[in-house]
Amino acid sequence: MPEQHDLVIRAARALVDGRWGPAEVGVRDGRIVTVASGTGTGTAPGRGPTGAGGAEREVGTALVGARTVTLADDEVLVPGLVDTHVHVNEPGRTHWEGFASATRAAAAGGVTTLVDMPLNSIPPTTDVAALATKRACATPQVRVDVAFWGGAVPGNLGSLRALHDAGVLGFKAFLAPSGVDEFAHLGHADLDRALAEVAAFDGLLLVHAEDPAVLDAHATPGRQDYARFVGSRPDAAEVAAIERLVDGVRRTGARAHVLHLSSAAALPVLRAARAEGLPITVETCPHYLTISAEQVPEGGTQFKCCPPIRDAANQDALWRALLDGDVDVVVTDHSPSTPDLKAAGGGDFAQAWGGIAGLQTGLAAVWTEAARRGIGLERVLGWMSGGPARLAGLGAKGRIAVGADADLVAFAPDAERTVHAAELLHRNPVSAFDGRRLRGVVRGVWLRGEPVGTGPDEPARGRLLHRAGAGAGPPAGPATPGHAIGTGR
Structure with missing residues (x-):
């Protein structure tokens, strides 16, 4: 039998x-x-x-x-998505997003594993005690599996190894102001110190690559004109920062990952670095691949993110880079806030919070555009499931194979649905995809073989993950609430 x-x-x-x-x-x-x-x-x-x-x-x-x-x-069976760029914001800014709402939205979008960014929570995940606080908040709430990135800021350089040993998957750093005071950016010397430090224990540094000097030189008064906003964060800001990162990787041998690449102008620098054998990986995001600057209306601050959504020709170049292997993964950079912050200044791009909520819509948005371009769903899943799992070192995720976790999705690739922001499951009803007709509907999700429901009363079956070979860290500490306002990402 x-x-x-x-x-x-x-x-x-x-x-x-x-x-x-x-x-x-x-x-x-x-x-x-x-x-x-x-x-x-x-x-x-x-x-x-x-x-x-x-x-x-x-x-x-x-x-x-x-x-x-x-x-x-009309359904296909695919591995659950792994989203390695998610801002859950809890504790401290749980009114922006929290573990319950974020993981519920993730499941609805076919994401079975997410990795939380170290900001915009208070405290940020820059020491072991803050990591314990995050874990304490997350444990009873998560619908999907959750891991954590640590943060590299000027104040914790020299002590990153403790966070690494406690189980974070790597460290995020900004090269320009982050938009929140409690997460400072790294100057030139700081970046070199961080790279050398993570290289010593074969860690991974994830970098928001915009150059502050270029941003300062192009700063413009606040306006509702989107073209002026894009001009304030030009391609040159990404190119200069990535050049500096490449130089640091070359000197230290550290592994580095370029977050949310928006500018195709930086691709030659990255191609050359990778051809040289430097250990640099690259991500882009659904909004850069599916929305163009030409589609952003005056005062449409629901589309604001940093670095910004650029023009259609730039978008075409990002797609070519994905197909050519110059960009490794597609992840959402899910970074929601409250409606009043997204609409601050009455549609003034300089004042509004910069971040796009995309956990629930990411797969359908990318698949819609990929199908229009004649690109197969298997390529999309490679960029959004298997690739991110490898980046994060989560070997049991992102594939249908013997020995892998049974994180599975029933996906109807030809079904369509119109996005209504008020019906999405992340905490606040703001979406850059509101009103869009998207192709592909998630019909069922299993996490380690158990069905994941998206109703408000469904059980929280997710687990907290840590880096392979690390312990789960010290006992969880108490939550630390707080409040602040940011205008950038």
């Missing part, structure tokens, strides 16, 4: 090893223990215009499960 699984999911189209085909996935104790090819008659799925389409094939029934799920004909 066949050995019984806790769960068996059958799909006529599943993404396994980067290829589409019929499959049965068997789960036991939260892990994938069997991936069996489907059997039956007909032609296996081929690469249609969506990269997930093609002729159907009956899925076999070789596996036995205590629970069995068979996906609908």
Whole structure:
């Protein structure tokens, strides 16, 4: 008699090893223990215009499960997304976003693992006690798995190893003001110190790369004109900062990651650095790939982020860089705030908070644009699931394979839905995607083989993750509330 699984999911189209085909996935104790090819008659799925389409094939029934799920004909089985750039903001700014609302929105968008950024919470995650505070807040609330980045600021250089040993996956730093006073940016000497320090224990430094001198030279009075705002944060700011980062990596041998690349003008610098063998990875975000400056209306501060959304030609270049392997991953930089902060100054781009909420809409937004460009869904999932898992060192995530966590998503790639900001599950009803018709609907999510509900009363089954080989850190400390206002990201 066949050995019984806790769960068996059958799909006529599943993404396994980067290829589409019929499959049965068997789960036991939260892990994938069997991936069996489907059997039956007909032609296996081929690469249609969506990269997930093609002729159907009956899925076999070789596996036995205590629970069995068979996906609908218009659904595909894919690995859960891993979003390595999320600002949860709790504690201290939980009125902007919190673990309960963020992870609920994540699940609704097919994200089964997220990594929390060290700001804009109070305290920021810049020491072990603050990490313990974050964990204490998160533990009873998370719907999906959550890991943490630490922060590298001038005041904690020389003590990053303690956070590393406590389990953070790496360290985020700003090269220009962050927008919040409690998270200071690194000057030139500070960046060199941080890179040398993380290199000593093979850590990872994630960098918001804009040069403050260039920003100061292009500062303009506040206006509702989006072109003026983009001009205040020009391509040159990203290029100069990335050049400085590359020089530091070359000197120290540290691993570095460029956050939210918006400017294609920096790509030649990055290509050359990577061709040289320097350990630098790069991310971009859904809003840069799907919204262009030409589409941002006067006073449309729901579209403000730093670095900014640029023009359509720049967007085309970012897509080419993804396809060519010059950009490694696509993550949301989910950074919401309250509606009054997003609309501060009556639509003045200089005063409004800079951040876009995209946890729930990221996959559908990127897939919509990818499909329009004839790019397969398997490429999108590589950028948004497997790639981020590798970046974060989360080996059990981002793939449908024996031994991996059974973090799975039933996705209907050809279904469509109009985004209504008021219906999204992150805390505040502001979205740059409001009113957009997007392709692709998440129909079901499993975290380690257990269904993840998005209703308000569903259980919080997520776990807190830490860096492989690290302990879970000291006992959680008390939450520390606070309040502040920022105008940048």
